[in-house]
Amino acid sequence: MPAQDAGPETGPEAGPEAREFRISELAQEAGVPVRTLRYYQERKLLPPPRREGRIGLYSEEHLARLRVIGNLLERGHTLEGIRELLSAWEQGHDVAAVLGLEKAVTTPWSTEVPVTMSLSELAALFPGEVDPERVEQAISLGHISIDGDQVTHWSRRQLDATVTLVRAGVPLSEVLETSRRLQRSVDDLADMFVEMIMKHVVGPINTTTLGDHELADLTATLAQLRPGAEVAVDAGFARAMDRRVRQEIDRVFGRLAATTPTDDPDPT
Known part of the structure; x- marks a missing residue:
């Protein structure tokens, strides 16, 4: 019996490039509340999702961006500063190169132990x-x-x-x-x-x-x-x-x- 077309691979079994998430799934993967994701979208830190009717579908790129945001927040960056770094990423720079420069500049000089x-x-x-x-x-x-x-x-x-x-x-x-x-x-x-x-x-x-x-x-x-x-x-x-x-x-x-x-x- 011929296999039926299952449509585009968007579930967890798909390859990493093809994975898509609803907002609750993205929040769970990124370890942040849904309200935080919505706030990032309002601040233009997170691009809008792809739409299928009324359902928004987020990609692995959204997840990667969220992880970068979390990393930079932990290192003391403001959301405005993060937006500028992400803008450099969007303009074609390798994010690893951008973050490498950021780390070289902002790595704490002090090694004091509190x-x-x-x-x-x-x-x-x-x-x-x-x-x-x-x-x-x-x-x-x-x-x-x-x-x-x-x-x-x-x-x-x-x-x-x-x-x-x-x-x-x-x-x-x-x-x-x-x-x-x-x-x-x-x-x-x-x-x-x-x-x-x-x-x-x-x-x-x-x-x-x-x-x-x-x-x-x-x-x-x-x-x-x-x-x-x-x-x-x-x-x-x-x-x-x-x-x-x-x-x-x-x-x-x-x-x-x-x-x-x-x-x-x-x-x-």
Whole structure:
């Protein structure tokens, strides 16, 4: 008996290129609520489905796009930024090349490990120094966040350094004020470096004719520049510290020499 024509393969048994989903099926595959899919469509992040009467059918391309959106959201992108990246994809760029550039630019520079403790444990590290004013100061600087009685410091290394300074006799308020001034300085350093790269590396590129090969070259270049920036700052700070510490040591030794009694007998 001849086999009957089953029509286009749109069910789960079809090849990946032929699979299509109703909106509830797409939501299940992507792991997002249906209302989120509708919101993405309203924001032009997700193209409309193919229509069969009143039924909307979504393709594997819709699913791939949803996974890219989820990935970028997890990495801290806004929906507007994601829409721009997806626009580059639609204009013919390989999405892997686009995401490679995005990763080279946005991969966190900081490798600090946060540490969480109770508010009482934090206070015990700085006896008599943790009060509402100091807590608000630390929050405003981004050093800590508070959830109920739990305090999370963004960097275990920085917390340890602060403890060491306070135990050596530096008031916590002075450490926090120095941190505020330091943040302004490093913000200026970051601005200078980014402006230099944008002006001399990214700026001359004609983005309207940028192909995937050029995109990959730009990605490699930006990745190579990252350690150079870190070395420039680390080496410059180390050199400045050597100079300033030597100046202060010379002053201390000068005072010691001026106040140390001599061993010569009194000539009188």
